Amino acid sequence: MISSMKKIVRGHQQKHLRKYEKIVQEINQYENEMITVTDEGLKAKTAQFKERLKAGETLNTITPEAFAVVREATKRVLGLRAFDVQLIGGLTISRGNVAEMGTGEGKTLVATLPSYVHALEGKGVHVVTVNEYLAKRDYEMIGQIHEFLGLKVGLNESKLSTEGKQEAYQADITYGVGSEFGFDYLRDHMTTDIKNMVQRPFHYAIIDEIDSVLIDEAKTPLVIAGKSPVQPNLYYICAKMARSFKEEEDYTYDRIARSVNLNDQGISKVERAFGIHNLYDLEHHMLYHFVLQALRAHVIYHRDVDYIIDDGDLKLVDMFTGRIMEGRTLGDGLHQAIEAKEDLEITQENKTQATITIQNYFRMYPALSGMTGTAKTEEEEFQTLYGMDVIQVPPHKTNIRKDYEDVIFETTHEKYSAVAKKVKILSKKGQPVIVGTTSITQSETVASYLDEMELEYELLNAKSIEHEVQLISIAGQKGQVTIATNMAGRGTDIMLDEGVKELGGLFILGTERHESRRIDNQLRGRSGRQGDPGETQLYLSLEDDIVKRFGREDIDEIAPVLKKDQQGVVENKEARILLDKTQEMSENSNFSIREYNLKLDNVIYDQRQVIYDWRNKALNTKDPLTLWVDSLQNTVSDLIKEHTPVRDVPEDWHLNQFKETLTLMVPPAVQLDFSNIEEANEIKDQVQMSLDHYIHHLQPLIEKRGVQNQARKVLLNVIDAYWLKHLEDMSRLKEGINLRTYGQEDPLRAYNKEGFNLFSSTYAQIERDASIYLTRILKPLTSQSKGVKNHA
Incomplete structure (x- = not known):
């Protein structure tokens, strides 16, 4: 079966290569023609290609000539000519796949070809690197080629101002680090002013070292977080005020919806206490929010029911099990509001303001591609998660590097001793050596063994990262010994x-x-670049971490029959099989974890898209008031269903509470009379007439720019506040979701279901709060709440 699969993969690979080789022949046919074209003529080709695309030609039809233009421009600008295999690499990337090319094969030059072709569409190309040093290097070197051809090239650096980033993103080709592109996306969806957005709609990305970006960095999401700006004393002040509030007199309490809202008298009380004119002015938005949180803490949350005080700490109680939820906190300042209510010390709140995984960020690009020296072993992952094939591009020169068989020892001490002896032999010979390690601790362990032999070396790990490029660039000098962690440099x-x-x-x-x-x-690929000689070998032990994690039981079986030669090298073939097996288990485990985490993140990814689309509408529309009216209508409809449940008889409906809440959003509803109502449809008809009447009176406000700006700010502020709270809720849900397996429940299904319920609630809360908040702001501008007849 495995053999059959390998044949299929090999056949697929050869099919791609044969197709690309034919296109390379077409490119080469253009070469003599391009040599005769002037510099201005080459530049003019760019405009011609754009016109041909507008006339209906496709990227595929112009690619051969366009590649030939870039090849010629590269010769004139950098004095370098792209080899045929580099053209194959460029075609692989241009068609949305991953090009696997060995070290020294000129991947940087390869990227010039597809980036130029896709930039002709005028929608922006992002060339992604693993660090800012490489982004700047490629921008300065490769960018010259594209500028020579009349394209604009930009560099997206973290230090840039908003204007600087906007300029970088408006370029035809933009270089930058993957995480910075992702953070810009998050920041764009946190701004309340469209003028501060920097990115254009996604189009096409080329990721250098794509395995590093999409696989190695996949475990760590991009998070924008910050400390809560609220001073602790504000919580105490608001708590004191909340104690003075009286139900009906200062606030309304909807026990069905478990929500509280200040009425006119309560608002006046806050305004007098803080010496402000209008609590609903946007500058007082945070004050209003924390007063409301204090009120919720006093009215909705009860000691020894919803929480307990344990040795001065506030601990939440699970309402279903009655157990303490250790380590859990309420978000959005509510936890701190309860602490203030109980006169406890206020804990500092960390707020996740926006987050996305690097995987889901890049999956938003309609076209994605990349290049690396090592991807074939992860082809299944690239195909499954990103729909990309991995094409192994033939080397320009035959690889003559010698990869020796692994040497296996029983203990780590034996291994490191042998490493030091081998380094001494190589150093004496004058042959440069890089000792590759998996961690800082291991690199320092190796260093200590070399110290015992009085060997000189350069140590390159996270502690010396500022010298990374310098140290790795001299690693090929005669007699040089370099100890390096993972893929430093x-x-x-x-x-x-x-x-x-x-x-x-x-x-x-x-x-x-x-x-x-x-x-x-990747480690082996540091040696034998472009046909150079080189040698590689791994020194391993049965005490290595990967063996401890994945092969502990197998080690116990091998130990009694272990055979070693005079140098302490393990001779049993079972040991080699074990090491292969543990690495395969590690690969499968890590892939499963990444795939599972991506499925979990897909839940919040879909929710993020809904919220960000909503934000974008609020930012871009000239009529946010109408957008708010849509939310108002949805909220009123939900409110009717909430307070007139089908399972209850009309006598049990809480219509007084319904009217109180409704009047906060639809002032004319104060005139409604629900006495003698027997059917929900009668309520619906009355409310709809009152709502239509109210909306009609809002029509003149549509033309007022100030009102529209207020509506926009209210929508954005409420969306952002609840989205942040939702992120916290989803984070807490995710933290405990794997425990569901103990109850024979599928964690992923539970996360999907409960995540959907949380989001539905959040969406409804946004619409409800926006409805109440903006109605308050608009109240002085409308008179329809006075003298309006009952429309029953």
């Missing part, structure tokens, strides 16, 4: 000193299997 070419090739080239000495073969291959 990735993207930097290691040039061999004179005479090093004759010594065997750069020697890569790995000290442990990584969690995937891909990372091991």
